[in-house]
Amino acid sequence: xxxxxxxxxxxxGIGEAICxxxxxxxxxxxANYGGNDQAAKxxxxxxxxxxxxxxxxxxxxxxxxxxxxxxxxxPIDILVNNAGITRDGVLAKMNCDNWNAVLDTxxxxxxxxxxxxxxxxxxxxxxxxxxxxxxxGQAGQYGQVNYTAAKAGILGFTKALALETAxxxxxVNAIAPGYVDTEMVRAVPADVLEKIVRRIPVGRLGNTGDxxxxxxxxxxxxxxxxxGATLSINGGQFMAN
Numbered sequence: 001x002x003x004x005x006x007x008x009x010x011x012x013g014i015g016e017a018i019c020x021x022x023x024x025x026x027x028x029x030x031a032n033y034g035g036n037d038q039a040a041k042x043x044x045x046x047x048x049x050x051x052x053x054x055x056x057x058x059x060x061x062x063x064x065x066x067x068x069x070x071x072x073x074x075p076i077d078i079l080v081n082n083a084g085i086t087r088d089g090v091l092a093k094m095n096c097d098n099w100n101a102v103l104d105t106x107x108x109x110x111x112x113x114x115x116x117x118x119x120x121x122x123x124x125x126x127x128x129x130x131x132x133x134x135x136x137g138q139a140g141q142y143g144q145v146n147y148t149a150a151k152a153g154i155l156g157f158t159k160a161l162a163l164e165t166a167x168x169x170x171x172v173n174a175i176a177p178g179y180v181d182t183e184m185v186r187a188v189p190a191d192v193l194e195k196i197v198r199r200i201p202v203g204r205l206g207n208t209g210d211x212x213x214x215x216x217x218x219x220x221x222x223x224x225x226x227x228g229a230t231l232s233i234n235g236g237q238f239m240a241n
Contacts, residue, residue: 009083057104162228178234
């Protein structure tokens with residue numbers, strides 16, 4: 001049975017791979033994006049998946065955007081909170097704008113989308129919420145206090161919301177990817193990236209399919225006994241309990 005699925009930050013990288021995975025499972029998928037109109041158009045042309053532009057860090061914009069999607073396609077039963085940005089720097093040199101931008105996009109967005117959609121999921125007694133965290137939210141990372149705080153916050157958010165919604169047939173889980181071969185990671189200087197790969201026991205970067213297949217698994221209707229969990233997909237770089 002196909003359902004309506006929304007993937008934030010869905011037009012590139014991991015988000016695009018998740019969109020395609022969910023579409024291949026038979027769902028009506030809609031991608032959200034924040035700014036790159038050309039990339040969004042190319043994504044839709046390439047995949048046939050519609051893309052809606054709104055700022056996930058702005059509650060009113062999220063509410064309006066999701067209501068428009070539901071008006072066009074029907075109730076949203078699958079939500080993937082994937083949108084994320086970086087504004088790196090050590091705390092001593094980090095300004096408030098860079099702190100707020102990362103927390104708003106990466107963490108507040110989860111509140112914005114879930115607060116808007118969970119009531120409908122509760123009424124329908126079904127929902128699949130998948131929040132994309134990061135290995136750096138588990139292990140920490142120098143020069144990323146904002147990003148690490150946001151991604152760690154997602155893990156706590158996931159557990160608490162899972163407890164609140166389990167009796168309504170809603171599962172809430174997180175995926176914590178390691179370093180994946182995406183545009184964001186390819187922007188890392190080559191010498192730094194080489195050192196990162198040396199710290200990954202399997203000896204390579206992840207690929208977007210490694211993450212999208214896990215998202216498809218968690219979105220499956222049959223997987224109703226998995227909630228509040230975090231899937232760490234990092235090639236053994238960080239082994240969480």
